[in-house]
Amino acid sequence: MVRSVIQGIGSYVPPRVVTNDELARLFTTSDEWIRTRTGIEERRFAEEGTTCSDLALQAAQKALEDAKLGPTDLDLIIFATLSPDHHFPGSGCYLQAKLGAKNVGCLDVRNQCTGFVYSMTVADALIRTGSYRNILVVGSEIHSSALDFSDRGRDVAVLFGDGAGAAVFSASNGDDRGVLYTELHADGEFTRALCMDIWDISHKPFITAENLESGKIWPQMDGRTVFKHAVTRLVETVTRTLARNGLKPEDVKYVFPHQANLRINQMVAEKLNMPKEKFLSNIQKYGNTTAASIPLLLDETYRAGKLERGDLLLIIAFGSGFTWGSALIKW
Numbered sequence: 001m002v003r004s005v006i007q008g009i010g011s012y013v014p015p016r017v018v019t020n021d022e023l024a025r026l027f028t029t030s031d032e033w034i035r036t037r038t039g040i041e042e043r044r045f046a047e048e049g050t051t052c053s054d055l056a057l058q059a060a061q062k063a064l065e066d067a068k069l070g071p072t073d074l075d076l077i078i079f080a081t082l083s084p085d086h087h088f089p090g091s092g093c094y095l096q097a098k099l100g101a102k103n104v105g106c107l108d109v110r111n112q113c114t115g116f117v118y119s120m121t122v123a124d125a126l127i128r129t130g131s132y133r134n135i136l137v138v139g140s141e142i143h144s145s146a147l148d149f150s151d152r153g154r155d156v157a158v159l160f161g162d163g164a165g166a167a168v169f170s171a172s173n174g175d176d177r178g179v180l181y182t183e184l185h186a187d188g189e190f191t192r193a194l195c196m197d198i199w200d201i202s203h204k205p206f207i208t209a210e211n212l213e214s215g216k217i218w219p220q221m222d223g224r225t226v227f228k229h230a231v232t233r234l235v236e237t238v239t240r241t242l243a244r245n246g247l248k249p250e251d252v253k254y255v256f257p258h259q260a261n262l263r264i265n266q267m268v269a270e271k272l273n274m275p276k277e278k279f280l281s282n283i284q285k286y287g288n289t290t291a292a293s294i295p296l297l298l299d300e301t302y303r304a305g306k307l308e309r310g311d312l313l314l315i316i317a318f319g320s321g322f323t324w325g326s327a328l329i330k331w
C-alpha cells in the first residue's frame with residue numbers, strides 16, 4: 001500500500017521582530033490587550049519588496065535539503081496562500097522558477113488558514129494514486145503590507161505576521177507511517193465574516209479610488225463570530241477524526257492547531273478534556289501566519305527533537321471561508 005510520508009520539512013520567518021509595544025505606537029492598543037485576548041507577544045514583518053514566494057523559497061529549500069532531494073525530483077508544487085505575489089499567475093509558478101524546479105507542475109490553493117490542510121490532502125491523494133512520488137507543499141504569507149495600521153483596522157492588524165513553512169510529501173511503500181486520514185469542510189454562508197475585497201470583478205474598473213479611500217482594500221473581520229465558530233468546528237472535527245479512526249484523545253501525542261488565537265486553541269482543548277500542553281503553540285512569537293502556521297509549528301517541533309517515529313500527530317485548522325479540516329499523521 002502506498003502512503004505519503006513527510007520526507008522533509010522547513011520554515012522561514014523574516015528577521016524583523018515587531019513587538020506589541022511597537023504596534024501600540026501606530027494605533028490605540030496595548031501589549032496587555034493583545035496578550036490577554038490572543039496570546040501574541042510579537043510577530044515578524046518582512047522588508048518592503050519581499051514577496052510571498054521569496055519567503056516560500058527559503059522554507060522550500062530547507063524542506064528539500066531535509067528530504068535530501070533536489071528541486072527537479074519534485075513532481076508537483078502546491079502553494080497555499082492568501083497573499084499571493086500577484087493576482088495571476090499563481091505564486092507556485094514564481095516559486096518554481098526561483099527554486100529551479102523547471103517544468104514541475106504548480107497548483108495554488110486559496111483556502112486561507114486551512115490552506116495547508118487542504119493542500120496536504122491533495123498531495124496525499126495524488127501520491128496514493130501512484131502517479132506522483134514527491135510533492136512540495138508550501139504555505140507562505142506576507143500580511144504586513146496588507147493590514148490597516150490605524151484604529152479602524154486594529155482588531156485585525158494585531159493578529160497577523162509574515163512567514164513560510166514547507167513540507168515534502170513522498171511516496172512510501174509498505175510503511176505504516178504517513179498520512180492516515182484527512183477531512184475538509186467549508187461553510188460559504190460565512191464568507192463575509194473574514195474577508196478582504198480589494199477589488200470587485202463585477203465592476204468596471206474593478207479597483208476604484210472609493211475602494212481605496214473607504215478602507216475596502218483592508219481585511220474585514222467579525223472577530224466574535226470567527227472565534228465562536230472556530231471553537232465549535234474544531235471541537236467537532238477533532239471528535240469526528242478520533243472516532244473515525246478508533247482513537248482516544250490519549251493516543252495523540254501532539255495536536256498542531258492553526259495559530260489564530262491562543263484562547264481559541266485552549267478552549268478547544270478544554271472542551272475536549274484534552275491536556276492543554278498537547279496543543280502546541282508558537283503564536284506568541286509569530287502571530288497568525290495563516291497558511292504558514294502549521295508547517296512552521298511542525299518544523300519547529302521537529303527541529304527541537306520532540307517528534308519520535310510512530311508518534312500520532314493531529315493537525316487542525318479553521319479560517320476564512322469559513323473553511324476547516326483535520327489531518328492525522330503517524331510520524
Ligand SMILES: CC(C)(COP(=O)(O)OP(=O)(O)OC[C@H]1O[C@@H](n2cnc3c(N)ncnc32)[C@H](O)[C@@H]1OP(=O)(O)O)[C@@H](O)C(=O)NCCC(=O)NCCS
Binds near residue numbers: 113
Ligand atoms: C479579535 C479578537 C481578539 C477581539 O477580542 P474580543 O474580546 O472579541 O473583543 P471585541 O471585538 O469584543 O472588542 C472589545 C473592545 O476592544 C476594542 N478593540 C478591538 N481591537 C483592539 C485592539 N487591537 N486594541 C485595543 N482594543 C481593541 C474594540 O473596539 C472593542 O471596544 P468597545 O468595547 O469600546 O467597542 C477576538 O474576537 C478574536 O480573536 N477573534 C478570532 C479572530 C481570529 O482568530 N481570526 C483569524 C481566524 S483564522
